[in-house]
Amino acid sequence: MAPSAHGEALSHLGVAGYRSLQQLMLPIGQLTLVSGANGCGKSNLYRALGLVAAAARGDLVATLAAEGGLAAVLWAGPERGSQGSRLRLGFAGKTLSYAIELGFRADDETSAFLLDPEIKREWIWAGGAFHPRSLLVQRSGAVVERCGDRRSPLALEVTPHESLFTAVSDPLEAPEVFQLRRTILSWRFYDSFRTDRLAPARLSHLSTRTPSLAADGGDLAAAVQTIFEIGDGEGLQAAIGDAFPGCHLAVDTSQPSFRLQLHQPGLLRPLDAAELSDGTLRYLLLAAALFSPRLPPLLVLNEPENSLHPDLLPPLARLIDAVAQQTQVWVIAHAEALITALQGTSGCRTLQLEREQGATLLPGQSALDRAAWRWP
Structure with a gap:
């Protein structure tokens, strides 16, 4: 496995006021497994972390609009309290941490966009647990300023x-x-x-060097060829052999649009991606993602077991465990076989979520842990 890209390892994810996540502070390990019954809020955690990424991209408001707007995603359960119209997201890292708070726009009789969310406040601080003296940058309303001894505005309006x-x-x-x-x-x-x-991975695409598999998997053949050239091609072939004994991958590079091929015992020719079963193709996509020559600082897999045969879940768990030795991995799973296999790996932190009165809870977490938030 190649080393991951330089980045900040997370220690906690904090969410308040988002869907079933009334107020939750989750510890994150090198390999974090999130499980729980259907409807307990696992997918909401995935979406919440995606919203943090959207803030960094600059399209957080548009992403919330695609979910139905702020009113559709705010916690709507009992004990809504004075913070019921606010959404807060953030994470703690070893050296840098971040949080953001959103709410509705102030009353403006001249605007028809009163339900648009707006960013109220943001914070960046040093270390994990927040302390006023650790604050580096903060945004309040339309002003972003540097904090501490060098206090000065960074952006206005x-x-x-x-x-x-x-x-x-x-x-x-x-x-x-x-x-x-x-x-x-x-x-x-x-x-x-x-x-x-008609999945993108089954269709022909012009191929270029691909250190990281795209989210839709459309560049699968190019990603596999990139692994063969600058990544751990032998490791990838071993992982394929572990899941499909006697099989190996190849890439036909004779045309600008590469073709992925799976060689199987007993067949006179390899099978192209368009001919593979759903489960086989899905496993190849996961393997290409996990064997990326450019691993990210955080790799999030949401229910990777979907459409996989139960026999493929132990090899998948071994593959995930190997990647977690190189970078931080977060897996949201519901298949008992995958959960059991991952729990058997060293260093796996399991978060078994539950739901009570509409709110997602982490059993054993005290009210003080949830209320403190460790944020501003």
């Missing part, structure tokens, strides 16, 4: 839908912002690769 990551772009003036944005943008999310007849 920031629009309500614009995060500090897009408002402040000078790496010399604000290296913390630049470094954290770069790290967040390098996180990689894989959620239910398509394997139907």
Whole structure:
């Protein structure tokens, strides 16, 4: 396995006011397994982390709009309290941490966009647990400023839908912002690769060097060839042999659009991606993602077991465990076989979520842990 890209390892994810996540602080390990019954809020955690990534990209408000707007995603359960109209997201890292708070726009009789969410506040601080003296950069309303001894404005008149990551772009003036944005943008999310007849991975695409498999898997052949050339090609072949005994991968590079081929015992010719079963194609997509020559600082897999035969789950767990030795991996799973296999690996932190009165809970976490938030 290649070493992961430089980036900030996470220690906690904090969410308040988002869907079933009334107020939750989750510890994150090198390999974190999130499980629980259907409807307990596993997917909401995946979406919440995706919203943090959207803030770094600069399209958080648009991403919330695609979910139905702020009103559709706010916690709507009992004990809503004074913070019921606010959404707060953030994470703690070893050296840098970040949090953001969103709410509804202030009353403006001249605007028809009163339900648009706006970014109220943002914070970047040093270390994990927040302390006022550790604050490096903060945004309040339209102003982003540096804190501490060098207190000074970094950006003025920031629009309500614009995060500090897009408002402040000078790496010399604000290296913390630049470094954290770069790290967040390098996180990689894989959620239910398509394997139907028209799935991107089954279609022909012009191939270029691909150190990281795309989220839709459309560049699968190019990603595999890149692994063969600059990554751990032998390891990938061994992983394929572990899942499919006697099989190995090849890539036909004779045309600008590469063709992925799976050689199987007893067949006179290899099978192209268009001919593979859904489960086989999905496993190849996961293997290509996990054997990336450019591993991200955080790799998130949402229910990777979907459409896989139970016999493929132990090899998948071994593959995930190997990658977790190189970078931080977060897996959201519901298949008992995969959960059991991952729990048997060294260093796996398991978070078994439950739901009570509509709220997602982590059993054993005290009310003080949830309320403290460890954020501003």
